[in-house]
Amino acid sequence: MSDSPFAARLQELERQSLLRRHRVVAGPTGTRVRIGDAELLAFCSNDYLGLANHPEIVEAAAAGLRRYGVGAGSSALVTGHMEVHEALTGRLARFVGLPSALLFSSGYLANVGTITALAGPGDAIFSDALNHASLIDGCRLSRAAVHRYPHRDLAALEQQLAGTKATARFVVSDIVFSMDGDIAPLPELAALCERHGAWLVVDDAHGFGVLGREGRGSLAHFGVASPRLVYVGTLGKAAGVAGAFVAGPRDAVEVVLQSARTHIFSTAFPPALAHALLTSLDVIARDEWRRTHLAALVARLRAGAKGLPWRLLPSETPIQPLVVGDNAAALALAEALRARGVLVPAIRPPTVPPGTARLRISLSAAHTLEDVDALVAALRDAAAGRRGA
Ligand SMILES: *Cc1c(COP(=O)(O)O)cnc(C)c1O
Numbered sequence: 579m580s581d582s583p584f585a586a587r588l589q590e591l592e593r594q595s596l597l598r599r600h601r602v603v604a605g606p607t608g609t610r611v612r613i614g615d616a617e618l619l620a621f622c623s624n625d626y627l628g629l630a631n632h633p634e635i636v637e638a639a640a641a642g643l644r645r646y647g648v649g650a651g652s653s654a655l656v657t658g659h660m661e662v663h664e665a666l667t668g669r670l671a672r673f674v675g676l677p678s679a680l681l682f683s684s685g686y687l688a689n690v691g692t693i694t695a696l697a698g699p700g701d702a703i704f705s706d707a708l709n710h711a712s713l714i715d716g717c718r719l720s721r722a723a724v725h726r727y728p729h730r731d732l733a734a735l736e737q738q739l740a741g742t743k744a745t746a747r748f749v750v751s752d753i754v755f756s757m758d759g760d761i762a763p764l765p766e767l768a769a770l771c772e773r774h775g776a777w778l779v780v781d782d783a784h785g786f787g788v789l790g791r792e793g794r795g796s797l798a799h800f801g802v803a804s805p806r807l808v809y810v811g812t813l814g815k816a817a818g819v820a821g822a823f824v825a826g827p828r829d830a831v832e833v834v835l836q837s838a839r840t841h842i843f844s845t846a847f848p849p850a851l852a853h854a855l856l857t858s859l860d861v862i863a864r865d866e867w868r869r870t871h872l873a874a875l876v877a878r879l880r881a882g883a884k885g886l887p888w889r890l891l892p893s894e895t896p897i898q899p900l901v902v903g904d905n906a907a908a909l910a911l912a913e914a915l916r917a918r919g920v921l922v923p924a925i926r927p928p929t930v931p932p933g934t935a936r937l938r939i940s941l942s943a944a945h946t947l948e949d950v951d952a953l954v955a956a957l958r959d960a961a962a963g964r965r966g967a
Pocket of ligand 1: 814
């Protein structure tokens with residue numbers, strides 16, 4: 579209907595090259611994805627270690643299904659928390675080196691639940707300007723006073739902390755930033771929080787499994803420990819499955835259990851997936867080669883991208899963003915790559931700041947060096963086509 583307010587909104591999104599669409603993918607995820615008639619070399623997923631379709635983990639999920647059935651049947655605090663959830667929770671806490679943990683069905687739910695449980699009206703939250711949407715939503719829903727500080731700017735953060743009168747203070751940050759691939763200065767953040775009596779809540783969605791000895795995440799990577807640190811790890815990215823957890827001091831995690839509405843009022847995580855995650859943790863710790871190979875892929879891409887008309891943001895992680903700037907130009911580049919058999923997502927505002935639309939190249943241990951060479955060749959070819967036009 580032409581007078582529908584929704585139609586007008588959709589038209590406006592279309593006009594700004596901001597309309598989003600599902601791509602329908604046939605079959606499992608991987609470095610090759612089938613969409614319609616095309617098989618594309620994909621640099622899209624957060625399956626950094628190539629575990630989302632790993633035979634041992636798939637088998638563990640199947641064994642878990644036979645043992646526990648499909649559904650948990652109720653929320654965790656009714657009868658949905660089974661032995662396998664308890665085992666996984668304990669494993670996760672030990673894996674990241676923290677006293678206690680609590681499972682959530684997704685990272686989004688973990689962040690919203692954790693922040694709203696810990697912080698409330700009258701409290702102050704300090705939030706990195708480039709934090710993930712789930713952290714932002716948690717801050718908003720907490721009804722605490724939220725102060726944004728410029729991205730990774732410790733001096734600005736220190737000033738804001740010094741200026742607050744609130745007694746309960748929380749600094750909230752991604753560790754590896756999801757659309758930039760850079761890393762928060764975690765040791766300095768932890769020290770700053772201790773000096774100012776603030777809690778540090780960190781989201782390691784892109785560091786868990788990727789960084790640190792045995793893939794134990796960013797705390798292990800930096801050797802950071804703090805009695806005021808609350809850690810969120812997600813299990814749908816490098817771990818290849820789904821779900822998330824919060825870990826930290828016993829009383830903090832206990833408070834999250836008591837009041838996180840996204841834990842209390844939601845059906846417990848499917849037990850078979852918890853069973854699969856026990857095997858995923860084994861593979862993450864065992865296969866050091868996946869992280870070594872990933873580092874080689876990052877180096878290969880960064881060397882190959884020199885001389886392209888677009889800039890790769892500085893990043894040592896498998897998230898390698900190529901900044902294009904304009905929304906339509908980013909979409910056009912993604913389209914040009916797709917025409918060459920390569921799939922890389924264009925990321926536009928509001929996911930990233932206006933004027934910084936980009937291709938978010940993400941690498942996986944399942945890629946080969948030749949896959950990265952093919953991406954670089956397609957980018958060069960697209961650049962030449964653009965100049966020729
Ligand atoms: C993906 C992501 C989440 C959400 O995790 P899901 O398990 O996918 O809901 C949270 N934080 C960051 C930084 C992320 O990139």
